[in-house]
Amino acid sequence: MQTPHPDLPLAAAPTPRPPARSHFRCFHRLRVRWAEVDMQKIVFNAHYLMYIDTAMSEYWRALALPYEASMLTLGGEMYVKKATVEYHASARLDDALDVGLRCVRVGRSSCVFEAGVFSGDQLLVSGELVYVFADPATQTSRPVPPALRVIFEGFEAGADMVEVRTGDWNTLGRDAGRLRTAVFVREQGIPAEVEADALDASARHAVAYNRLGMPVATGRLLQEAPGVGRIGRMAVDRSVRGSQWGRQLLDALVAAAQARGDKEVQLHAQRAAEGFYRRAGFAVVGEPWEEAGISHIAMARRL
Template sequence: MNRQDFRFTERLRVRWAEVDLQQIVFNGHYLMYFDTAVAGYWRALALPYQDTMAELAGDLFVRKSTVDYLASARLDDLLDVGVRCHRIGNSSMVFQCAVFRGEHCLVHGELVYVFADPATQTSRPVPPAFRAVLEAFEAGQPMVEVKVGGWAELGEAARRIRTQVFVQEQRIPAELESDPADADCLHALAVNRLGRPLATGRLLQQAPGVARLGRMAVLPVVRGSGVGRAVLDALAAAARTRGDHMLLLHAQMSAAPFYLRAGFGTRGEVFEEAGIPHVEMGRAP
């Protein structure tokens, strides 16, 4: 197998606990590597696994695992674990996995899953919508759609995401999270191919030609999959369309690297907002 055969790979570093007395990764850990990468694969599909399976009224159960060992990984090796959906039957799905060190394939194998009733573990046909998502991903298609509109249209879903991220996760008081500006802002909402909202943000007209990006929130289960960047890009495009020449935001310090990668630069000193360290950042839209 070759790296280019896989649209998705998960980067892992071999840990001390995974190496045996032969100074190589213990053979059983490669199945753990496969499983870790499969979890990342669902994230790349923008499918929160538990919520998705509940919505589909089923779950995936492993029917068979095979592993072919070609060479050994060692302590501190950086590995890329590729996952792809190779075949979808009536109720079964075959995933191919491979562990690469650089361009060298060390281990490869297959995981056969059966879609089944979670209570009785009796097989069910793979739902057409689920099948379509898998096929679209492997064909290179985008996994999220970003809707841009007003609060009346997008506010209910945006509020749920913001409440989970800001109020429940970050413990920001609800009265600080919500403000009257929502009614006048342009909002963005990222939804996956099953229609589930995953991320949101808003664009406020601070002054003529100056837009302020805010309330950027991504559900934890899909962070790092590009969903937040899709929301950011959609709002930046909206700012350009209306003629703004500057895009500003107050970034939480933990999120500053995300904005730096998106081309933002810092402006001024760190300050506290809602009890959390922030820094102002800006760039042209």
């Protein structure tokens, strides 16, 4: 893309100091693959830009921003204007690398990101990406939206990127239902008449909203028996899955169960998510079974 950017001249600047691992809040871990190395099993230079670009996707997840939907809401797109890398040491086959990324400056229409590729604490490669916010139809620059500017600045300052709200179906049902339909019906193929039930009307619902007000995760809490809660319908937007948003939502539902005096919470977990619930303190109860073509397991946690 070729557009004028008066706020960010590309003239030569003093060489910045190499970043340290402690400078980054967001990391993406990867392992060097055979296809990425030369005959000496050293990573080809160009692959480091691919590593950094992959970490950029992780950065958007850390912001709780589904990229495509967020850009549509913000009325623009992010285009790379300039990418530079500096090589300090080599990565080799099977190395575990941590790629750090942070936003260091937001101009009128551009954003500057710093990257660091680390093996342990050793910096192997540093880089800089200059992105321009632009109209996707004309590819001409636009001012960075104030909401996006605040999100970048807030994240780098350590602020929370989501807010979990709890309430009844009348309050949260529209957003919860939209997420559940996307995950359970469209993604997993569960019939809509199975996903929706009459229990929504009496359940306590939780929805996690990002800083653009978009719902990114949901779940509900039922009263299974006196003193026993049951958590269900846990769903996280696919594009931000793998960050901590599902755990924050689960913790909010557990807290809601504790607040009403429950002594135990139960749930029916999809087997693919069993590890997630184990890490949150849930233990398996009984044997697995199949529901709607998906293997499930009962789990419980004492409060």
